[in-house]
Amino acid sequence: MNQLISFIKKEFYHIFRDVRTMLILFGIPVTQLLIFGTVIKNEIYDIRIAIYDQAKDETTRRITNKLLSSGYFILEENLNGISDIEDIFRKGKIREVVVFENGFGEKLVKEGKAHLQLIADASDPNTARLAVGYTKGIINDFIRKENPEMKIPHEIKTEVRMFYNEDLKSAYLFVPGTMALILMLISAMMTSISITREKELGTMEVLLVSPLRPTQIIVGKVAPYLLLSIINALVIILIGRFVFGVPITGSFALLMAETVLFILMALCLGILISTVAKNQMVAMFISMIALMLPTILLSGFIFPVENMPKILQWLSHIMPARWFIEIIRGIMLKGVGLAFVWKQTLILIGMTVLFIAVSVRKFKIRLE
Amino acid sequence: MENRQPVIKAENMVKKFGAFVANDHLNFEVYQGEIFGFLGANGAGKTTAIRILCGLSTPTSGNITVGGFDIYRETELIKKNIGYMSQKFSLYEDLTVSENIRLYGGIYGIPWRRRKEKEKELLRKLELEEARNKLIAGLPLGWKQKLAFSVAILHDPAIVFLDEPTGGVDPITRRKFWDLIYEAADRGITVFVTTHYMDEAEYCSRVSIMDAGRIEALDTPENLKKQYNARNMDEVFVKISRK
Numbered sequence: 001m002n003q004l005i006s007f008i009k010k011e012f013y014h015i016f017r018d019v020r021t022m023l024i025l026f027g028i029p030v031t032q033l034l035i036f037g038t039v040i041k042n043e044i045y046d047i048r049i050a051i052y053d054q055a056k057d058e059t060t061r062r063i064t065n066k067l068l069s070s071g072y073f074i075l076e077e078n079l080n081g082i083s084d085i086e087d088i089f090r091k092g093k094i095r096e097v098v099v100f101e102n103g104f105g106e107k108l109v110k111e112g113k114a115h116l117q118l119i120a121d122a123s124d125p126n127t128a129r130l131a132v133g134y135t136k137g138i139i140n141d142f143i144r145k146e147n148p149e150m151k152i153p154h155e156i157k158t159e160v161r162m163f164y165n166e167d168l169k170s171a172y173l174f175v176p177g178t179m180a181l182i183l184m185l186i187s188a189m190m191t192s193i194s195i196t197r198e199k200e201l202g203t204m205e206v207l208l209v210s211p212l213r214p215t216q217i218i219v220g221k222v223a224p225y226l227l228l229s230i231i232n233a234l235v236i237i238l239i240g241r242f243v244f245g246v247p248i249t250g251s252f253a254l255l256m257a258e259t260v261l262f263i264l265m266a267l268c269l270g271i272l273i274s275t276v277a278k279n280q281m282v283a284m285f286i287s288m289i290a291l292m293l294p295t296i297l298l299s300g301f302i303f304p305v306e307n308m309p310k311i312l313q314w315l316s317h318i319m320p321a322r323w324f325i326e327i328i329r330g331i332m333l334k335g336v337g338l339a340f341v342w343k344q345t346l347i348l349i350g351m352t353v354l355f356i357a358v359s360v361r362k363f364k365i366r367l368e
Numbered sequence: 369m370e371n372r373q374p375v376i377k378a379e380n381m382v383k384k385f386g387a388f389v390a391n392d393h394l395n396f397e398v399y400q401g402e403i404f405g406f407l408g409a410n411g412a413g414k415t416t417a418i419r420i421l422c423g424l425s426t427p428t429s430g431n432i433t434v435g436g437f438d439i440y441r442e443t444e445l446i447k448k449n450i451g452y453m454s455q456k457f458s459l460y461e462d463l464t465v466s467e468n469i470r471l472y473g474g475i476y477g478i479p480w481r482r483r484k485e486k487e488k489e490l491l492r493k494l495e496l497e498e499a500r501n502k503l504i505a506g507l508p509l510g511w512k513q514k515l516a517f518s519v520a521i522l523h524d525p526a527i528v529f530l531d532e533p534t535g536g537v538d539p540i541t542r543r544k545f546w547d548l549i550y551e552a553a554d555r556g557i558t559v560f561v562t563t564h565y566m567d568e569a570e571y572c573s574r575v576s577i578m579d580a581g582r583i584e585a586l587d588t589p590e591n592l593k594k595q596y597n598a599r600n601m602d603e604v605f606v607k608i609s610r611k
Contacts, residue, residue, distance in 0.1 A: 206453075
């Protein structure tokens with residue numbers, strides 16, 4: 001035990017004395033979270049629109065007011081003709097044009113239907129889709145409220161409610177994702193680098209010759225990062241809670257337990273990488289390319305797994321982060337208990353055991 | 369010498385990497401308190417042999433004991449009784465002198481109180497008291513190597529293995545380093561050292577010269593010089609490798 005303590009103490013010296021390590025450990029998580037927090041947005045604010053109102057009556061005026069007071073849209077320009085629309089889009093500011101037909105309000109009352117055209121700049125399809133969707137919603141809502149007796153023909157009334165995230169806040173999406181990403185990065189990359197560094201410097205031999213057992217060396221290497229990763233996870237959860245307002249509906253203890261499990265899995269993956277990688281560069285490369293990218297792309301962090309091609313969907317099954325994200329979304333947002341995430345938990349445990357087994361095997365082969 | 373107990377004993381030690389034979393039936397004994405030089409050109413198989421004796425690698429076949437313990441079954445006991453200083457520099461550059469000493473003391477299970485005494489003693493001996501809180505990275509190479517050696521024998525092992533300990537150091541520093549080795553040998557620590565500096569071979573009690581995986585000669589430097597009719601070890605070495 002005494003031996004192990006001396007060893008762990010040394011690991012902490014390494015960590016606290018290296019500026020780069022400290023930056024990766026504490027700088028990256030916070031910046032990444034804040035960057036993702038501001039960049040990944042599935043909601044829209046302040047979309048600039050133009051309105052071409054040919055009717056200029058009471059109804060169109062009220063619809064316009066309603067659109068602009070929603071907070072989603074800003075009126076950039078009132079148009080006087082339809083011909084210059086493309087010109088407007090090319091300038092790049094205006095994302096959507098709303099066109100009311102001549103005599104809009106009158107037709108609506110007399111004929112029970114009136115035409116309204118929405119033209120959106122779909123060079124950014126996500127924004128275009130969202131803008132059109134929001135506009136439609138607001139207008140339908142207006143008509144229904146203003147003319148309760150009127151029936152909009154062929155209309156299926158859909159009552160939409162977004163469960164677990166009523167306001168469709170994207171923070172709910174990226175906080176769990178970023179947490180998985182950061183824990184993966186720190187745990188796997190930092191352990192693999194710190195082990196390969198000892199190999200590179202030749203100090204690993206000295207350790208292997210010493211009475212320290214290989215398991216003690218590994219535990220000593222992993223323990224500081226386990227502790228620091230747990231602290232990081234807490235920081236992320238706190239930032240998520242108090243900066244981005246992501247709730248923790250479920251059990252906090254379960255959330256932490258699952259997080260520790262994921263960290264352990266990532267640490268074992270780091271050990272595995274270190275048994276394969278010859279030096280720090282290779283370890284870093286494997287961690288970055290082979291872990292980070294698939295974690296971002298295939299885990300369902302940003303892109304929903306269900307929309308991927310079959311092969312990628314299948315690939316996503318071997319992404320540990322995918323299961324972890326499912327677990328923490330479940331616990332944080334839906335407030336589910338272990339009964340609902342036992343399958344994902346078992347998968348993570350299975351992966352951890354697999355990585356340990358392979359590492360031990362590889363470690364022995366290397367000693368030959 | 370006949371009465372002395374061998375502390376290292378190798379019988380028909382063989383190590384193969386695929387078809388390549390790195391150690392071809394090595395036979396040698398090393399006695400307590402002696403400085404045993406293990407010589408050979410690069411790639412002759414020195415490092416392979418020292419790695420086997422330290423337990424970093426397992427031999428393909430052969431009977432080997434280190435410190436009286438069997439190399440296959442009693443590795444843990446061997447590890448407690450040996451020190452090791454490698455070709456590459458073996459201290460942590462981002463730790464201070466004191467921290468390195470304490471770390472190794474800790475790893476080798478020296479009790480805390482004893483560790484403090486040892487640290488003090490060592491710092492005084494190496495005249496490093498002033499530099500105790502300096503990072504290793506800032507020390508001159510000669511000091512680092514002396515410290516690395518002293519740390520390797522901090523736990524008073526029966527045997528210390530030195531794998532080309534003086535690589536890249538000037539002759540004067542090398543000479544000073546050897547003073548430390550003599551001192552350790554006087555204390556009864558057996559020194560097993562690999563080197564390719566022939567002037568260092570003269571300092572050893574006995575030397576073995578390896579070539580292409582085999583031990584070609586094993587005797588005291590005096591006897592070898594006589595046997596090969598050479599003025600110094602350098603000539604002995606050249607004659608053996610030309611054979």
